[in-house]
Amino acid sequence: MKRLAIITVGKTHSGKTTFARQLEQKLTNSFVMDQDTHAEFLNTYYKKLQPKKGPNILKHALTKLIVDYAKEYTGFHFIVSNSNRAKSTRQYLLKEIYHKEAFTRILVHFDLSDDILYERVENSTRDTHIFRGPYKTFKDVLIRQEKESELPDIVDPVEGEADYLLMVKEPADVDRVIEKIVTLVEA
Template sequence: MNKKYVFMCVGYTHTGKTTFAKKLVKKYPNMIQLDSDEVAVFTKEKYPLLVESSYNKNRPDFRSLKMVIFKDVYNFCLNAGFNIILSNCNLAKNFRSFVSYKARKQGYKLVTIYFNLPEEVILRRLKETRKSDKVFIQSKKWSEVFERQKKYAQLPPSKRNTIYFEIKGSTDDEIVINELSRLL
């Protein structure tokens, strides 16, 4: 029986998580990439009244419409038996615990990839970004997203019960992808 993996990218906005995930999916097309930003765009386009409602905006952590849908899709992927890469931020410890618990319960191995780039690199990327702002629900600019993330992020992620990699610069991507090839 082949081993099944959940690859969890962890890091602030604009650290290269989505780019990394796309490279991995290109190399291993039988892998599912899940990103909460894509779910946010979907919910804003299909259910704008719900997304903008005070009910949705005042929901406790991880109970917003976006996260309810995201968690259901994640569970569906686990049940289907695919390798999964989560390319959203995964900054909160309780969300990482949820991901880990569900993965282990379904017989998956967890791989954590921590995108630990220097703040000056992130700030430069924020200034140069062409990334869509359709994802925004609370913020108006990517710099606001980053400032908000710094307030609630619980970093670095734990190295317990996971295969752990750390990316400190763009040259580390290929090194980590080559290491992951040994697993897949």
């Protein structure tokens, strides 16, 4: 059986990280690849090396190193917990990193209402140490993501983009999606 590459798609506070951690508990032989963890590490220990603007090349290089290591030296399933809202980013992951010859690729789209997301960011206790640039709160990040939604590359995933597309439209959908993924491994 091929390894799974489960790639989350969604705005801040849509539940991607919580989902990834819950899935990791249910899906044996898996690990979570979370760039927020890498950002926090770099901001804590290597802040001076972080680029002031533009792509976070250092964070992406660290992520690639960990992914390459896990691909070569483990048999783990990958749970990729990032926003991945840009189609070009998803295509890079699907075509260059998680090849269809080696992975069954699953996109999990978190499409919760803006009301839920604004309530979550207003009540958030998450550490903002992952931020780089002008952002002070997760509300700032959500506002930026809403504005980015108008960009041509920021599009929702569609059927056929990966091997599977699973949707989370309500928080209650998470358990169903986790069970579907676990069932794929057991089949």
